[in-house]
Amino acid sequence: GQNIDQPTEMTATEGAIVQINCTYQTSGFNGLFWYQQHAGEAPTFLSYNVLDGLEEKGRFSSFLSRSKGYSYLLLKELQMKDSASYLCAVRDSNYQLIWGAGTKLIIKP
């Protein structure tokens, strides 16, 4: 079967750095996405990785290792507005997205 695993919840302090991990087992791989979802709102796109390595976009970075079936999202200089759920999704061999259950990130002052 297809499976995306990520921690259910994480807590971090304002101004700090947090790393959210995602491991996957899917039928085929055509890219990995990270989305942010604030409570009661729609998911919004954060990053896309298809090759191994680190993609940096401002305070957010995303890393991919295809051989290990592993990705992480790194958030730096945390702000209160970063409190949200972070969703990992893999595009499989049918070009459909398989989604993890999401990691709820709680930021404390």
Added chain:
Amino acid sequence: IAGITQAPTSQILAAGRRMTLRCTQDMRHNAMYWYRQDLGLGLRLIHYSNTAGTTGKGEVPDGYSVSRANTDDFPLTLASAVPSQTSVYFCASSVSAGVGYNEQFFGPGTRLTVL
């Protein structure tokens, strides 16, 4: 309008009733998707359409049907609602369904409760 709109925002429905959730996008995206999101579970694909005139089944299609008569609209119909269809429904679209970025853009969602 800009982006994707969904209607209604929320709905309480009696079991056995028929219901159509509406989704419209103005980005001229070829691909559109319907997901449901339940607590503790990831988004699950119900149906998708790679281009106008074509549709396909996702992971959880039973009890749902879709149509794609034109590029902009992708309605989702529950023929006879059951309580297990209580969920938040998101419509999404992307430029295409193939390789490359093709990130999906999401509508604001419809919160459906079936009693």
